[in-house]
Amino acid sequence: MGVGAAEAQFHVLAVDDSIIDRKLIERLLKTSSYQVTAVDSGSKALEFLGLNDQDDQGTIAEAPSVSLNNQHQDVDVNLIITDYCMPGMTGYDLLKKIKESKFLKDIPVVIMSSENEPSRINRCLEEGAEEFFLKPVKLSDVHKLRPHMMKGTSMEDEADIKGVEEIQSPEKTRTQYNGFDVVS
Amino acid sequence: MERTHMRRQVGLMRQSLFTQGFLDEQFIQLEELQDDANPNFVEEIATLYYCDSSKSLQTIEQALEKTPHDFNKLDNHMHQFKGSSSSIGAKKVKDECQQFREYCKAGNREGCMRTFQLLKKEHATLKKKLEAYFQMARQAGPLETASRPK
Numbered sequence: 169m170g171v172g173a174a175e176a177q178f179h180v181l182a183v184d185d186s187i188i189d190r191k192l193i194e195r196l197l198k199t200s201s202y203q204v205t206a207v208d209s210g211s212k213a214l215e216f217l218g219l220n221d222q223d224d225q226g227t228i229a230e231a232p233s234v235s236l237n238n239q240h241q242d243v244d245v246n247l248i249i250t251d252y253c254m255p256g257m258t259g260y261d262l263l264k265k266i267k268e269s270k271f272l273k274d275i276p277v278v279i280m281s282s283e284n285e286p287s288r289i290n291r292c293l294e295e296g297a298e299e300f301f302l303k304p305v306k307l308s309d310v311h312k313l314r315p316h317m318m319k320g321t322s323m324e325d326e327a328d329i330k331g332v333e334e335i336q337s338p339e340k341t342r343t344q345y346n347g348f349d350v351v352s
Numbered sequence: 353m354e355r356t357h358m359r360r361q362v363g364l365m366r367q368s369l370f371t372q373g374f375l376d377e378q379f380i381q382l383e384e385l386q387d388d389a390n391p392n393f394v395e396e397i398a399t400l401y402y403c404d405s406s407k408s409l410q411t412i413e414q415a416l417e418k419t420p421h422d423f424n425k426l427d428n429h430m431h432q433f434k435g436s437s438s439s440i441g442a443k444k445v446k447d448e449c450q451q452f453r454e455y456c457k458a459g460n461r462e463g464c465m466r467t468f469q470l471l472k473k474e475h476a477t478l479k480k481k482l483e484a485y486f487q488m489a490r491q492a493g494p495l496e497t498a499s500r501p502k
Contacts, residue, residue, distance in 0.1 A: 188401050188436040195385045195393060253431070282435045304378050304439045307385070 178317045182206040183213045183250035183262065184280070189303070193249065193280075196310045205245075210257030210265075213250070218243055219269055245275055246317045249301075252281035252288065260292060267296045276316040280305055358492035365485050374478050379441030395486045401440045402479055408433045409472060416468060426464065427456040444474040 180202045182193045190206045197204045207213050248266065252259040259279050266272045279292045282303040289300045298316045301309045369375045379394075386393040412429045415422065434449035448471035455463030 186432065186436055186439075187404055188397065188439050191397050191400060192382075192385075192439050195390065195397075199385055199387075282431070282438065303435065304381070306381055 177201060177203045178246040178314075179203040179205070179244055180313075180317075181213060181216060181245045181248045183208075183210060183248065183254070183259065185209060185251065185254045189251065189280075193305060196305060196307060197249075199307065200310050200313075202313075210250070210254060210259070210262035213248065213262060214265060216243065217245065217266075217272055219265070219272060247276045247278065247313060249278040249280060249313075251303075252279050252292070253283070260288075260295065263292060263295050263297055276319065278313065278316070355493060358488065362485070362489050362492045365488060369481060369485065373443055374481060375441045376443040376446075377441065378438065382441065398440055398482050398486070401436055401442075405433060405436055405475065408436075409475065412468065416465060421459075421461050421464065423456045423459055423464075427453055430456065442475075442478055445471065445478060448474055 178201075180197050182190065182197065182204055184190045184193060184206070185208050187208075190208065194204050194206050205216060207216060248262075250259040250262055257265075259281070263277050263279065266275060266277055273296075276298045277296065278299045278301060279297045280301045280303050281288065284302055292300055299309075299312060370379075382394045382397060408429065412426065412433065415426055415429060430449055430452050434446055434453065437445040437449055448467055452464060452467040452471060455467055
């Protein structure tokens with residue numbers, strides 16, 4: 169489609185049951201020029217991602233083309249940041265479901281928690297979380313997100329497939345694309 | 353001239369909120385998130401906090417009236433409340449929350465009740481101070497960027 173990277177922002181899905189923390193994380197992420205969707209529960213997060221949380225297989229339930237909500241077809245989330253302590257599905261439960269899903273497992277997940285508990289932190293990292301942020305989350309934490317979003321981004325694939333005249337990302341660290349120098 | 357004087361007053365007011373321990377570093381983080389596109393972010397989030405936390409306090413109050421105390425539940429409620437208080441930099445409130453949680457863990461009913469009263473007081477005091485601060489800040493016009501207290 170030839171969409172320039174200047175228009176395509178990274179999209180972060182933020183999950184937190186606290187309305188204050190949702191407002192805060194949203195502002196933090198928008199300050200860093202990310203597009204943000206904030207939801208208040210793990211099940212709403214899975215719904216947004218097009219995964220029926222009652223179906224663990226992640227195959228039949230994940231058929232975006234048959235989703236009634238057309239938006240799910242184009243849901244493109246570059247990173248999920250979630251609170252750990254939430255009623256119902258915890259952030260850890262959500263992390264597990266995402267990593268078990270064929271479609272979602274490559275999306276980087278970051279956990280936030282107000283409790284500095286090493287066993288909790290280790291458990292999350294072992295389950296595949298990229299980072300563990302202690303609340304309240306700061307701008308300096310949000311700055312750590314960018315490299316995770318760059319990993320496995322479709323922008324890298326596009327670069328391989330069709331050359332990158334159309335893609336001008338100031339963030340890319342690769343120095344050469346088909347003769348064009350892109351400086352980070 | 354008048355505006356300069358008002359800004360100075362606002363600056364002093366802000367400074368004292370930190371030096372007297374009502375607010376901590378997190379409040380400065382919030383101020384740093386304010387910009388031309390979001391000039392009222394701090395006031396907005398503080399307002400949201402007071403709206404949300406009043407409900408939490410009521411819930412905790414009701415739970416405290418039940419006997420015997422369900423310390424687990426109380427601790428859970430307080431964990432949430434402490435979280436939001438921490439997110440806006442409400443230091444004294446947060447400290448009372450922590451104290452309350454410790455009394456919960458110890459199953460200390462008296463301690464919980466006493467601390468809860470202190471917590472409510474701190475919560476109300478901060479609310480008044482923030483309201484006065486925001487009002488004056490609005491009257492004085494936009495401040496310079498956030499500066500760290502000495």
